[in-house]
Amino acid sequence: MKVSVLALWSAAAALLLVAQAPSAxxxxxxxxxxxxxxxxxxxxxxxxxxxxxxxxxxxxxxxxxxxxxxxxxxxxxxxxxxxxxxxxxxxxxxxxxxxxxxxxxxxxxxxxxxxxxxxxxxxxxxxxxxxxxxxxxxxxxxxxxxxxxxxxxxxxxxxxxxxxxxxxxxxxxPDSTFTVSELIRNFRRKNFTVEELVILSGAHAVGVGHCSSFRARLSAPPAQIVPAYRNLLSGKCAAAAGGADDPVVANNVRDEDPRAVAAAFPSFLGKLRKARDFLDNSYYHNNLARIVTFNSDWQLLTEKEALGHVKEYAENGTLWDEDFSDALLKLxxxxxxxxxxxxxxxxxxxxxxx
Ligand code: HEM
CATH class of the missing domain: 1.10.520.10 (Peroxidase; domain 1)
Structure with a gap:
């Protein structure tokens, strides 16, 4: 059978078009x-x-x-x-x-x-x-x-x-069980700096976590977590209706239920805030005071540069607002x-x- 060059060409072009016209x-x-x-x-x-x-x-x-x-x-x-x-x-x-x-x-x-x-x-x-x-x-x-x-x-x-x-x-x-080096490496892989790791972690000023996400914190020593706060978390986890998978625990202790705080951590009562889930630099204050939920939060205090930034953002809430905005944009x-x-x-x- 004789096939013209033109026919061949158009068949090939049609094939190419099909191949090049992905639905996505x-x-x-x-x-x-x-x-x-x-x-x-x-x-x-x-x-x-x-x-x-x-x-x-x-x-x-x-x-x-x-x-x-x-x-x-x-x-x-x-x-x-x-x-x-x-x-x-x-x-x-x-x-x-x-x-x-x-x-x-x-x-x-x-x-x-x-x-x-x-x-x-x-x-x-x-x-x-x-x-x-x-x-x-x-x-x-x-x-x-x-x-x-x-x-x-x-x-x-x-x-x-x-x-x-x-x-x-x-x-x-990143996993909440990570060490600070693992956290830094994880963020660096996405081209984020130690400073940005610290800035973005400030998002933990809001929200909740499952007990299974911080189980190891419940037996961490006082240098890592204030014992009264640890007791508060343990108590809440023990009481959680759905067991350890019940997401009942606020990440930010400033939003905890006043009754639980009064019972387990009375010295913190004055710091509870009226509006839950307010996004500000309170995470850094709580972190320096050893009252944050996740191991990965506390880990930021164990490396010199990261600790410097935790202190910086604890002192300057306006700077954190700006830098957090920039970091979210970068994300x-x-x-x-x-x-x-x-x-x-x-x-x-x-x-x-x-
Ligand atoms: C630095 C490494 C980070 C680790 C290891 C980490 C880990 C976690 C874990 C374990 C939870 C609780 C999940 C659960 O049990 O339900 C959580 C909650 C949360 N994380 Fe992170 N996180 C990190 C960084 C970030 C970043 C960069 C952001 C956002 C910019 C963020 C925002 C949040 C928020 C808002 C919640 C609360 C969510 C809710 O209440 O629904 N976290 N994180």
Whole structure:
């Protein structure tokens, strides 16, 4: 059979087109450098107001949702960059997504993200990525929990990833049992300094933790944890209805239940605050006083440079507000691995069908 060169060429070109027209775009150019302020100005005007409205509503109902959103940006961006890979639910095809990893214990506020996504799909279908929603929501949550002291303009234009593996989360996220050297190494791998490790750890001024996340602290010596605070934690863990997996213990002792504090740690009663989950530099004061929840928090006192920064931020709350804003912005710029595929998901919990 005689086939013309032209026919061959067009067949080859068609094949090439098929090969080059993936249903998910290549996302490498959407890394930190390609992000833009007001990215959705033309395609989805008002997007940031919509996000803020829903975050404010969620926080009004429960300030803990704000803490969860601040943790979510960290757990998304440290694993394959900010690509919403942490939001993907397990499926029969991929039963072990990031959110099933033990290191992601207690991650929450997924329904807040769902609500925002649904509102945005109605307003401008197929336009706003879940990855950008995670960043906007964390930005707004940190701003609301700090009464506006933490604030930054968030560039956007991220794509949603199609890969999510529990093993990646387990490998890339720091564990509360880490030593300070392990924490420093973990942050350095993502190009974050010792100072930024200390700055970002200040997020532990808000939120809750499971007893299983600080079990070793319950038998740590007084040089590491004030015995009265240790007793308070032990008592709460023993009483937790759901056992050690009950997330009943506030990370920040300043938000503890007054009755429990009165019983186990009366000297702290005067320091309890009225508004739970207020995002400020109180973490550093508590850390220097040996009343923080996680081993990884206390570890920051055991290395010279890190300790210097803990003291610096204990003394200067305004500086921490600014530096925390900058560090969150830097976190939000972590790109997907080169040549990753990206898309705008229809639903944040599942990749699109291709
Ligand atoms: C430095 C290494 C870090 C370690 C080892 C660590 C570890 C943990 C652990 C074990 C929990 C409790 C999880 C649970 O039991 O439910 C937690 C909670 C939390 N973490 Fe971290 N974390 C680190 C850094 C960060 C960073 C960088 C941020 C954000 C910028 C952050 C924000 C939070 C928040 C807000 C909570 C409370 C979440 C909630 O109440 O829903 N953490 N962290």
């Amino acid at each position: 775009a290549e996302a490498s150019h959407h890394g930190g450098a390609g992000l833009k302020l007001g990215y959705y100005k033309k395609t989805c005007p008002g997007v940031e107001n919509v996000v803020k409205y829903h975050v404010a509503k969620a926080i009004k109902a429960n300030r803990g949702a704000g803490a969860a959103l601040v943790r979510l940006i960290f757990h998304d961006c440290f694993v394959r960059g900010c690509d919403a890979s942490v939001l993907l639910d397990p499926t029969p095809a991929n039963p072990e997504t990031e959110k099933t990893a033990p290191i992601n214990i207690g991650l929450a506020a997924f329904e807040v993200i769902d609500e925002i996504k649904a509102a945005l799909e109605e307003r401008c279908p197929g336009t706003v990525s879940c990855a950008d929603i995670v960043v906007y929501a964390a930005r707004d949550a940190s701003s609301l929990l700090s009464n506006g002291h933490v604030h930054f303009a968030a560039p956007a234009g991220r794509l949603d990833g199609v890969v999510s593996r529990a093993a990646d989360a387990q490998r890339d996220l 939000s710029r972590l790109p997907m691995p080169p040549h990753s595929k990206g898309e705008i998901r229809k639903t944040c919990r599942w990749v699109n069908h291709h």
